[in-house]
Amino acid sequence: MQDIFHFLQSLLQELIIFLRLEGLLSIIHEGNWRAFKTTDGIFTLLMPLAPIIIIAEVFLLFITHQFKKKTYTIPFLIIIINRILEKVLKLSITIFFITLFKDYALFNISLKWYFIPLGYLIYELNSFIRHYAAHKIRLLWCSHAVHHSATELTSSVTLTTAYLENIYTDIFAASFCTLMGLTPSLFFFVMILDSIWGAFVHVSEKTLKNGKLGFLEKLILTPSHHRVHHASNDLYMDTNFCSIINFWDRFFGTYQEEKIEVPIKYGITRPMNANNFWDVYFGEYVALWHDVKNAKGINKIKYIFMPPGWHPNGEQQTAKILRKKALSRQ
Numbered sequence: 001m002q003d004i005f006h007f008l009q010s011l012l013q014e015l016i017i018f019l020r021l022e023g024l025l026s027i028i029h030e031g032n033w034r035a036f037k038t039t040d041g042i043f044t045l046l047m048p049l050a051p052i053i054i055i056a057e058v059f060l061l062f063i064t065h066q067f068k069k070k071t072y073t074i075p076f077l078i079i080i081i082n083r084i085l086e087k088v089l090k091l092s093i094t095i096f097f098i099t100l101f102k103d104y105a106l107f108n109i110s111l112k113w114y115f116i117p118l119g120y121l122i123y124e125l126n127s128f129i130r131h132y133a134a135h136k137i138r139l140l141w142c143s144h145a146v147h148h149s150a151t152e153l154t155s156s157v158t159l160t161t162a163y164l165e166n167i168y169t170d171i172f173a174a175s176f177c178t179l180m181g182l183t184p185s186l187f188f189f190v191m192i193l194d195s196i197w198g199a200f201v202h203v204s205e206k207t208l209k210n211g212k213l214g215f216l217e218k219l220i221l222t223p224s225h226h227r228v229h230h231a232s233n234d235l236y237m238d239t240n241f242c243s244i245i246n247f248w249d250r251f252f253g254t255y256q257e258e259k260i261e262v263p264i265k266y267g268i269t270r271p272m273n274a275n276n277f278w279d280v281y282f283g284e285y286v287a288l289w290h291d292v293k294n295a296k297g298i299n300k301i302k303y304i305f306m307p308p309g310w311h312p313n314g315e316q317q318t319a320k321i322l323r324k325k326a327l328s329r330q
Contacts, residue, residue: 049199050196051159053199053203054199057154057156066206071154072156078146078161078277078281079160081163082161093170093174094170096174097170105178106180110183110186120244121247123187123191123194125176126172126173126177126180128252130168135307135308136307137306138305139304143165145268145284147160147161147165149267153205154202154204155199155204156202157230158202173191174187201222203223211258219245219246220245220246221243221244221245224257224258225258226240228240228264230266231265232266232267234323234325234326235259236264236323239255269309269317270284270287288304307320309321309322
């Protein structure tokens with residue numbers, strides 16, 4: 001009985017850590033309500049929202065009898081493995097690179113209400129650049145493909161990422177935003193906002209059927225837009241790279257609305273077993289290795305840095321070419 005109690009206690013502690021509730025529970029326990037007027041208090045209040053969205057969706061699907069164990073098996077396994085790697089490696093990459101570049105910042109954009117939109121636009125530009133690169137450079141795609149592997153979208157997919165990608169994403173985000181002048185408090189604030197919305201835009205069609213938000217479709221990126229991003233249809237590939245504000249997608253010509261006549265097909269174009277952890281997590285690296293091994297001369301290097309679908313024989317199947325053909329048929 002005591003063993004069961006300790007197991008449940010440790011399970012509860014892990015759930016609290018996953019939901020990032022430690023700080024919030026501490027404030028409530030101490031009755032220190034004034035803490036919510038401080039920057040740290042606001043962060044403490046916002047941080048649990050993203051994982052809460054995931055748990056809430058799982059609960060909703062469960063009580064409506066729409067929960068499928070198979071849909072969540074690989075995403076939750078990847079989340080657990082990433083958490084283990086996080087604890088073992090204990091990397092404080094974000095803080096390190098903020099400290100490294102803060103003295104070279106071009107501007108000083110602090111956490112003031114009137115700076116938040118500008119701060120988020122800069123953060124969104126960072127997201128657009130590294131996200132675009134992850135789709136256009138095959139070596140980076142090998143890690144990013146993990147996030148696109150799901151054949152059914154749910155909020156848990158927001159945390160279904162390769163741990164290696166998490167590392168270089170944090171390095172780029174911290175470096176870019178710090179150099180552009182975001183103070184640490186503003187950087188972490190917009191990052192938390194981004195993660196909350198990120199969990200929401202991944203919700204399944206069972207939770208939010210068409211994923212559209214009325215007039216907001218013209219102003220921000222909604223679940224419908226992000227479903228387009230996760231699609232493997234020729235028309236939809238490599239579009240909607242932003243998270244909340246669609247300014248940069250419109251500016252760089254990567255914005256795409258969902259078309260009723262083109263039903264979304266989730267996943268990646270490479271034949272893959274979405275229920276096999278090894279294929280999901282390492283399959284793209286294996287495929288790249290085979291291409292590099294069989295290529296000759298400079299083509300070995302090109303396979304690494306050219307977009308997915310590139311071939312030296314000229315029979316290109318890159319997203320850019322396939323999308324251009326799809327647009328011509330519209």
